[in-house]
Amino acid sequence: MHEQRVARAYRAELFMAIAVYVVLLLASIGYGRPLPDGALRTAVLLAPMIGFGLMIRAIARHVRRIDEYQRLRLLEGLALAFAITGAVTFSYGFLETAGYPKLSMFTVWMVMGASWGAVCIARALQARRTVEP
Amino acid sequence: MKNAIRELRAARGWSQAHLAGLLDVSRQTVIAIETGRYDPSLPLAFSLARLFEQPIETIFFPDQETA
Numbered sequence: 001m002h003e004q005r006v007a008r009a010y011r012a013e014l015f016m017a018i019a020v021y022v023v024l025l026l027a028s029i030g031y032g033r034p035l036p037d038g039a040l041r042t043a044v045l046l047a048p049m050i051g052f053g054l055m056i057r058a059i060a061r062h063v064r065r066i067d068e069y070q071r072l073r074l075l076e077g078l079a080l081a082f083a084i085t086g087a088v089t090f091s092y093g094f095l096e097t098a099g100y101p102k103l104s105m106f107t108v109w110m111v112m113g114a115s116w117g118a119v120c121i122a123r124a125l126q127a128r129r130t131v132e133p
Numbered sequence: 134m135k136n137a138i139r140e141l142r143a144a145r146g147w148s149q150a151h152l153a154g155l156l157d158v159s160r161q162t163v164i165a166i167e168t169g170r171y172d173p174s175l176p177l178a179f180s181l182a183r184l185f186e187q188p189i190e191t192i193f194f195p196d197q198e199t200a
Contacts, residue, residue: 001150003159069162069171127161 006065013058021051077123081116088115136193139167141185156180 025048032044063071088111096102142152149167153160156177165171172193173181182189 001154002157003153006159067158067162068174068177069165070159072171073161127164 002067006062009065010058010062013061014055017051017054017058019051020054021048024048024051073123077116077119080119081112084115084119085112134172134193134195135169136166138163138181138185138192141187141192142167152184155184 028045028047032041032047035041035044063074066074085108089108092100092103138152142149147155149163150160153163156163158177162171162173166173178189178193182192185192
């Protein structure tokens with residue numbers, strides 16, 4: 001079945017990318033941090049991004065595999081998550097001016113992930129109402 | 134755009150999942166097309182026409198005829 005085949009391929013590629021990321025992250029923490037400042041330390045500390053690159057590849061291949069309607073839904077979901085992330089990060093930017101603590105840029109990614117998750121859950125609940133038993 | 138996919142599918146005794154499998158699309162896509170929430174691309178519309186052995190215009194029809 002189309003969905004299962006697509007999901008299986010995506011899971012396999014994504015898990016492989018995450019595994020590479022985790023291994024390189026642990027290696028960069030263990031070996032990269034004690035290194036003296038310089039090009040080698042920078043390269044070792046950035047090494048986990050190879051796993052991130054593989055994740056981008058997995059996502060690009062997944063987008064090619066899914067059907068036209070799923071692609072449209074994905075785009076709509078991302079557009080909404082993009083807008084929500086913009087609203088949340090801008091709001092917090094104003095709050096920082098008002099004295100709230102400065103947050104790391106990593107937070108933006110978490111907000112984006114959470115926004116996308118919320119949009120996907122809302123869409124899934126909406127779709128459930130029209131599914132035949 | 135309206136369509137007769139639900140009726141054509143029911144006449145053959147196919148489930149949405151079965152039709153999705155024949156078209157190599159997701160079940161959500163079949164549901165969205167049947168309920169009129171999504172108008173398929175021409176290639177997918179032609180695949181449906183081939184599958185049901187009917188011309189496209191007997192499967193899909195506009196909500197309201199334009200002048």
